Amino acid sequence: MQIRFLFAVFCVFLLVSCAEKKAQELTPWGEPLEKDSIETNDNFTLSDIQASGEIIMLTMSGPDTYFDYHGQGMGTQFLLCERFAQYIGVSLRVEMCKSQQEMLKKLRNGDADIIACQMPKNEKGVIACGYGVDSLKTSWVVNANSRQLADSLNSWYKPALLASIRHEEQMRFTMQSVHRHTYAPMLNAKTGTISKYDYLFMRYAPMARWDWRLLAAQCYQESCFDPKAYSWAGARGLMQIMPATAAQLGLPEEKIYEPEENIYAAVRYIIKLNTKFQDVRDPRERQLFVLGSYNGGFFHIRDAMALAKKHGRNQYRWDDVAEFVLKLSSPQYYNDPVVKYGYMRGSETAGYVSRIRDRWAQYRGVARGSKTPMDFMPGVTPGGDIPHAAKRKHRFKL
Known part of the structure; x- marks a missing residue:
């Protein structure tokens, strides 16, 4: 009887000891962890x-x-x-x-x-x-x-x-953020000479199926024809090519200020943007969407198109979409569920496209009197679009 009693006491003692040990935190090697050494959970300090x-x-x-x-x-x-x-x-x-x-x-x-x-x-x-x-x-x-x-x-x-x-x-x-010299938007109106880079616009614009004067108008908006222009964001040269974009297009950084290399890279970028807007069937309208993307970013323009569609407007007509480019600076619109990329400075992009359109119209009005290589190219539309059948001297990879 006494042996059973002692055995029972031993079992109770053992259970209590195990319970206390279990309740007590241990180190990885089984020793009791001192209370003062317990670290609080501080997530990422x-x-x-x-x-x-x-x-x-x-x-x-x-x-x-x-x-x-x-x-x-x-x-x-x-x-x-x-x-x-x-x-x-x-x-x-x-x-x-x-x-x-x-x-x-x-x-x-x-x-x-x-x-x-x-x-x-x-x-x-x-x-x-x-x-x-x-x-x-x-x-x-x-x-x-x-x-x-x-x-x-x-x-x-x-x-x-x-x-x-x-x-x-x-x-x-502000304009102070772009360092550039301001040159005249028209070098010689009598001869239809826009700038000293006209031969480069004429050479490369056809690759994008653009009128060379539209490319010239965009160039003036970007840099005022200053090949050494640069911005705080890192954009460089006549067409204000960003270093990351230059790298994607295979333009070496040491050549980013060279007029021909810069214009050629810009045209390749324009072609890439053009392929993203194949659902915009009208070539003239597509040019405006490409210009908007060049300035404000492709994804923001797509957001504006989604808003135009939601509000019953024509998402493939720039004037309708430009209204929502402007509205993307308002919380009511940049927080809309169809908008994926949020706020944008829409007035800047809408103004960019508008000024280029106006200058392009001026260039075409002045330069139309003098024959240019574009005027002699077979199959070229008044907007400068070149059918697929037109022959090209340049071939390149994007």
């Missing part, structure tokens, strides 16, 4: 972000948050966040969301590091930090466990930074 070399920013489309502008990220809050990324020595990756709820879900899941968009300061599970608007009680936010990142943002951000960024944006949107 500032040190982790710096070690990875990248910080992930969540935002929504808008003129103050983020938008694509000639292949460059723009928006006050994006540029601010980019400055912070530079401050901590990492690159910035932007992920676009459609709503605050989507951003919060991704942040809480650890899919991003910061919401660089004005959010309510009293939102649960996040820490308000960095750039905020006191009157609206909003701010950037990070995950509630990312205290180190929040402290770094708070110590870095100063109101003077905001003023500096806004001044920088304003400079980029």
